[in-house]
Amino acid sequence: MSFSSGPSPRTTGTVSSYFSSSVPPDSPSMQSERSYSQASQAYNVDDFDLPSNYSPSISSSRPSVTLATTSTTISRPSTPSGRRSRSGATPSILGQSESHDVVCAVSESRGVTPTVGIAMVNLSLGEVTLSQICDNQSYVRTIHKLQLASPSRIVFMPSACPPNQPSTFFSLVEQLIPEVEIVSHERSAWSESAGIEYMEDFALEGDIGPLKVATQGKYYAVCCFSAAMKYIDRQFNIAFSPQSLRIGYQPSEDTMMIAIPAMQSLEVMRNLKSAKSKECLFGLLNHTITPMGARVLRNNMLQPPTNFDGFIRFRYDALEEMVTHEEMFREIRKALKLFHDAERTLTKLITIRPATGISAAEEQLTHILMIKSFLESVPEIYRALYPAKSDLLVKIRNLCRPETTVPILLNIERVIEADVTYMKSPLDLRNQRAFAVKSGLSGMLDVARQTYKELTEVIHQHSDDVGEDHRVAVTLKFDNRRMYWLRIPTADLDLESVSQYFINVIWKKNHIECQTLDLVKLNRRLSDTSNEIIMRSDAVILELVKELRKDVSPLFRVCESVALVDMIASFGQVTTTRDYLRPEIEETLALKSAKHPILDKKMASEYVPNDYYATEQYRFHFVTGCNMSGKSTYIRSVALLQIMAQIGCFVPAEFAAFPIIHNIFARISTQDSIEANLSSFGVEMREMAFILKNVDSKSLAIIDELGRGTSNRDGMAIAMAISEALIDTGASIWFATHFIELARILADRPGVLNLHLASNTSIGEGGIPQLTMLYKATAGTVDDEHHYGIVLARAMGMPSSFIEVAEKVANDLRSRRESNRQNSESCKEMHRQKLMLNLYEALKQAANSSNTEALLGYLRRLQQDYIVRLQEIEDM
Structure with a gap:
């Protein structure tokens, strides 16, 4: 049995190996035509030709660390202003609060399903992470891992970098991680045998054997480790003591991938409006006391674990x-x-x-x-x-x-x-x-310390003498720059004596900060004595450090x-x-009275909780409702609660059951992308293309108002096509939309469930309709009979003449739509099929029940409900 503070287990067999994270797997592409053009569509990069395959050389023995090697910094294209583009805001999106010096070496195989080796050496924490990812031609998993790690330098092989034809992977890194420095290192540094020797020399003693087993056959990861260590030795002139590095292999599974746009729009790590605000999921959960705990929490939130029995x-x-x-x-x-x-x-x-x-x-x-x-x-x-x-x-x-x-x-x-x-x-x-x-270990050290003590006493006596001579209250202060200095109130001070007796005077509001010539001399003598103490202490400390x-x-x-x-x-x-609740981990998502975790803290008792339910037969949820009814909040809540559950935290709900999710995607933002020359609709289509290429049955995606950036007809058509494609993936989808017809047309598709955020329409003074938002999710689509958009426009102060014309046009369009609606036999057949599938799902759920008495009553009610619904279909 093993435990971890990180999302995935290192297979080194010791507890130090249990605290890491990894990138979840990406199913290898089985289509040879999945080309780089698809990657450019998903990431908005220029097209490059794929270079020829390469094979890193394997040296017979690890070269000496003093061997002269060469490395080259790759220049990036500049922005029109002549400065390097900083359009990538990944570190700020991820809420990184402390700087780490991370050197990352990457190497790849070539083919339809490229294999990428990664070795990340964190010089600030003495930690090495090795990974080997079987990715696709878009390099989605690898790019995501690099973005989360935020390395300061990425080292490539010379054959993948300019002036040679740059590889696809190099081009993607250059475009998508613009803040990192890209360098190349000579080919001889990428040696598997040298990487194994580095493991034997620097891995913790108990980790060496299991680490070799874990990296067996991981050629590219081991080669990258060799290149990273040689680059560090060459460029930084840093060495590590033997058996001191925490080296771990992270398999490319057992963690959830949260897409960067999803992390940003869901406010997982930082608030969208203010980077300093704590109104984000990380701010809500971060009550850690130590910097180490905050780092572990951050790593887990960036990549939540998916191994329930091993971690959660x-x-x-x-x-x-x-x-x-x-x-x-x-x-x-x-x-x-x-x-x-x-x-x-x-x-x-x-x-x-x-x-x-x-x-x-x-x-x-x-x-x-x-x-x-x-x-x-x-x-x-x-x-x-x-x-x-x-x-x-x-x-x-x-x-x-x-x-x-x-x-x-x-x-x-x-x-x-x-x-x-x-x-x-x-x-x-x-x-x-x-x-x-300790005293007695060095005679000269003891003498120097006695001198230090005497000088300190002389300085304090000098401070007292200054106070007596000038009849003022003198406070002796110390800082590393000025050493000892005097703080004297100006109220009782003879200002004429300041220029005659005091030096280095700094005037403050009610006092001065100053020194005297004698004090400066004493500080210098004290500094020399302190330096002698430190150097003589260092001679004793060196042996202790080695031990x-x-x-x-x-x-x-x-x-x-x-x-x-x-x-x-x-x-x-x-x-x-x-007052959170412990969730269950099941195949079904079921939440009762669940709350948006961030708004729940902000609004307290005013927040209206909601229910969520998702199974194989109800995996695609259309969420309709009035403007300002809470659709966006409703769909965001389920993703945030899923993240909380998978990192091991309790959730705000009366009952909670979650499946294990491997990917979270989101399409919410309405912002354009000026640097990419894309409108808001262009950004929307680019991100949806990315989701469609990577979503699978173990994914959760939330999509808000798809198609609103273009014409009503085109937006409806695109939303229809994308919705049908997403239904076929089997993923758990929460789709908020104002296209009510879209929800009604696809309502008969297996897996679709229509929900709406309820509201009450009442007649106010003068016969004017008024809307009251209930913020409660209810089955079915929103009733557009009273034209909630028009009602809201009236409430916002729109002139009545415009409102009357809008109502007339809306009523005319609705009457035409009703006249064209036909209840065909094919429509009835689709309703029958969906009813049968729902019955099958209910019976399958009932088969797992252990309460015989309750099960009998449930089956009777299920039978009666089935008969009633079947009759309603026949009467259509």
Whole structure:
């Protein structure tokens, strides 16, 4: 049994391998004519010829890391203003709040179904992710993975880049990820044998064997790892300590793909109107306390897991235990407040950089203090998890047991004073670093520290003397730039003495910030003494760092465990404050009194909940209704709730059952694309082409007002054709439209269910119709007899003369339509077929029931309802 904070399991066999994400699979195309022209239609890129196949060379042994290699930066076409185009807004759409230095190497095979290898090395977190994706000619899965990773550099083979004929994949990356820097690296760097040697040298000790098994036959992924490591060594001059990198292979399955337009329009990671607003799904769920927990939450929301038995169920159990045991939950949240971003600190510890000097020594000593603080915090989370019984929390507790961290802490305290800890204020941190190393380990260090102490006392005495001489209240302050300085109120200060005695004066509203000549001299002496302390401490710290690098593997596992607990505790915080419900995972989507999670928080009791139901026989939902009746909110809610359920969070509903979805698509926005020279309708058709090429029976798509950007007749025809194509895919579709005739014409198709957002029409003063929105989904199509659009126009202040003409025209069109409607025998036959299919679905659902008494009554009602509906069809 395995658990993960990331969407997909790494098959390395250790807990550090369970915290990752991957791109879901894309069924290999079986049609050779699926050409690059289709990719250009889906992504709006220029046409390029496919280059010839290539085969990366395999060296007999891994070249030395000191081998001189060459790399080339690929220039991008400039915008008319001469600057590089920044039209790709992926990082802001994904709500990325912290910068990571990620180097990604990519390599591809050629053919009808290209295979793409990816190796992403996160230099900020010491993490390597290998993937090999069997994609189609549009490279949808690969592009999506790269967009989510937001790499700072992407490394290609020279044969795929200019001045050679650029490959299709290269052209797509250049057009769709314009913010990334694209480089090439020499062909000899792409070596499978070198990649395997890098795994043996740098993977955590317990991960090497399982990692080799996981990457067996993954030629392109391993070659990319070799190229990425050689590029990093060449360009950044960075090395890593042995057995220190968290290397994991991510299979291209077990995660949901949320298309970037869907992520943007659904406001999954950020609010559309304001990037700083927390009114988005991530803002709603992000109650994490540690930066590590926030990263895990973000990764899961970008690619929710699809493995229920491997991940989702264990998260449900852990979350349920947290919210039902309030004392344990409070203790966990309290313990999490003690943690810093230990993941980044450990990464810096294992990174061997050539930098030397005072700054490097100070930074290394600070990292030791942060690791010590982290190790001192781990027992608190262990004690908080002691009552836990769910499998996931028990496994995390075992990873945080004292037997893992106490020996490492004792090893640190052999060199570092036990009462020294990491502090955030500049002065406190400076003093902690000065007295960090234990006394007696170095005689010269002890002498330097005594001098430091005496100089500090002299500076404080000097501050007191200044106050007495000028008869003012002097406050001694410190910062890293000026070191010690004086803050003096101006109320009682003799201003003539300022220019005579004080230097470096900065005037504020009610005080001055200044120094004296003697203070500057003391600061310089103190700085020299501090530097001597740091350098002599560094000589002692170096040996400790070497020993800590050997123990980095269990520390990374503890970090990942803390991050996962933080994410689940964040779910617990929103669950307890909003009274969410644990969902079931079934083949049927069934929600009772479900709410839009973001609006539910904003509107509280004013929000009107709704029901949702989707099965094989009701998989395509036409949603009609008046303007402002809540159609868009209704269809967006189901996608957001699906994401919440698959990342392991409870949902706002009275009852909830979800199927496992592998893809989410959305066509909502009405914006045009000036940089692509496309109108709003052009953007709409481009995105629908992308959806139609990639949607399948395990997908969920929400489509809002398709065809409204062109003429009424053409829009209706296009919406009809696309709707029929989507019905045939078997996907779960929620289709909001004002084309009421479209919903009525396709109502008899198997799988179609008509819904409308109800409203009440009443006659107000002067016999004028008035609309009251109920925001409640009801079966059937909206009744357009009272012309809700005209009623709303009147409410908005449209002149009555225009309204009267509009009503006359609408009534005339409706009478013509009614006269042309015929109840043919073929129409009756379609109704009979749909009724039979509905009966079959109901009986299939009833077969799974274990309540015999309730089942008997249900079958009687089902029989009576079938007879009544059949008679209605015959009477048509």
